[in-house]
Amino acid sequence: MKTITLTYPLTIQESLIPVQRQVLAIGQFDGLHLGHASVIRRALDLGQSLGLPVSVLTFHPHPKDVMGKGDYEGYLTPLSDKEAILASMGIDYMYVGEFTSEFSKVSPAEFVSGMLKPLQVDTAVVGFDFRFGHMGQGTAEALAPLSGGAIRVETVQPFLLDGEKVGSSGIRAALKAGDAEKAARWLGRPYRVAGKVVGGDKRGRTIGFPTANVEPSGHYVTPVKGVYAVRFGLGDEVLEGVMNVGVKPTFTDGIVKPTYETHLFDFDRSIYGEEVWIELIRYIRPERKFSGIDELVAQIAKDAEQARSILRS
Structure with missing residues (x-):
């Protein structure tokens, strides 16, 4: 797996890496828990069927860390851990988008035109609750229209375990409550x-x-x-x-x-x-x-x- 750091908007040199179309899973993916894994497995399946490389676009630092709000108290998987897990899953490229206060102001349309289209994304795979762009105004349903139909979009439904939606916030809560076993079940490790x-x-x-x-x-x-x-x-x-x-x-x-x-x-x-x-x-x-x-x-x-x-x- 190759790791590539991206800054918005992509430069010509960055936009040539890789030079072919690809399937791209997009998300913060902190924890790479079972819900995240279901998104990435869908991207891998699509990549195999389409004969395309499979990539993951994540962001660093964590948006909540940069914006100084929310319940952010650290990472479940710091960047080096995330990189190792994605490599073990068979991902071809890991893109790390540098998240800054300036980047947080980028509109959904600008994100698509200035980052996704230069990456020559054939299909974007996202979770059901995916949001992007300033104030989270962009939704999964908006991705394809904003790309002018150039990018197909697959949305993966919630991953349920014991009747609960697996999510990073639930894992954090389990760790804070001393429930290491629940955290392990939801993480898959x-x-x-x-x-x-x-x-x-x-x-x-x-x-x-x-x-x-x-x-x-x-x-x-x-x-x-x-x-x-x-x-x-x-x-x-x-x-x-x-x-x-x-x-x-x-x-x-x-x-x-x-x-x-x-x-x-x-x-x-x-x-x-x-x-x-x-x-x-x-x-x-x-x-x-x-x-x-x-x-x-x-x-x-x-x-x-x-x-x-x-x-x-």
């Missing part, structure tokens, strides 16, 4: 945070539970503070452990930024500086302040045993 192992206060080692302190590599949605059973990716290894997301209230006061600290089972190597990922399998309990070290150690031992049991099931 466990929620994952990638990052680098950094130095911490090394207190865990002194109490018999050494931890890997992970600094996220992107602006992820932070799940509710608490303890989780997790899987931990280190190179080709997939390890298991128990993780605390929080501010360590037993030892600190006034810290706002949560940390991701994982005790890995049956593991005793230094991995400082390593790039890793963490998958949330199940929420165990909220973070809380303990009366002292002994109470904390006893609770960590219980959490670790519970996490082992969850991960074995």
Whole structure:
């Protein structure tokens, strides 16, 4: 897969990449959940039947981040994660439209003429709730007329699971409620945070539970503070452990930024500086302040045993 950054309006050079017509799935696609996957699978099916390359047009930064409004609190899939998932799905090109306050003022007609038509889009595939252009004035129904009939449009209906419409906002809400299992069902995979192992206060080692302190590599949605059973990716290894997301209230006061600290089972190597990922399998309990070290150690031992049991099931 080739990743191409686009700025509006496309320059002549940009508009020549690629030089052939294509099927294009358009959307923010944060999370690349089952609903998004249904849109992209439809684009892939069309591309195969038409003999055309299949591309995805997404936008970065997130429009809500740029406009400073709405319920935006981070990404479910930062750009590098989105890129890896799309490549694994068989997408040929990933276009990243640079979203700026100026771009937010582009009209629906200008978006079609200044971005979609230069990309030589044969068929656009969008979700049922797709909106584009200034103030979201453009709809899926408007795309074909605005292109003068040059672009065919396929609209994919909502993806329902357990009677609910799968969406990014629902996944965010599940993570904030500690429902890692629902988030995983809707994503089609466990929620994952990638990052680098950094130095911490090394207190865990002194109490018999050494931890890997992970600094996220992107602006992820932070799940509710608490303890989780997790899987931990280190190179080709997939390890298991128990993780605390929080501010360590037993030892600190006034810290706002949560940390991701994982005790890995049956593991005793230094991995400082390593790039890793963490998958949330199940929420165990909220973070809380303990009366002292002994109470904390006893609770960590219980959490670790519970996490082992969850991960074995």
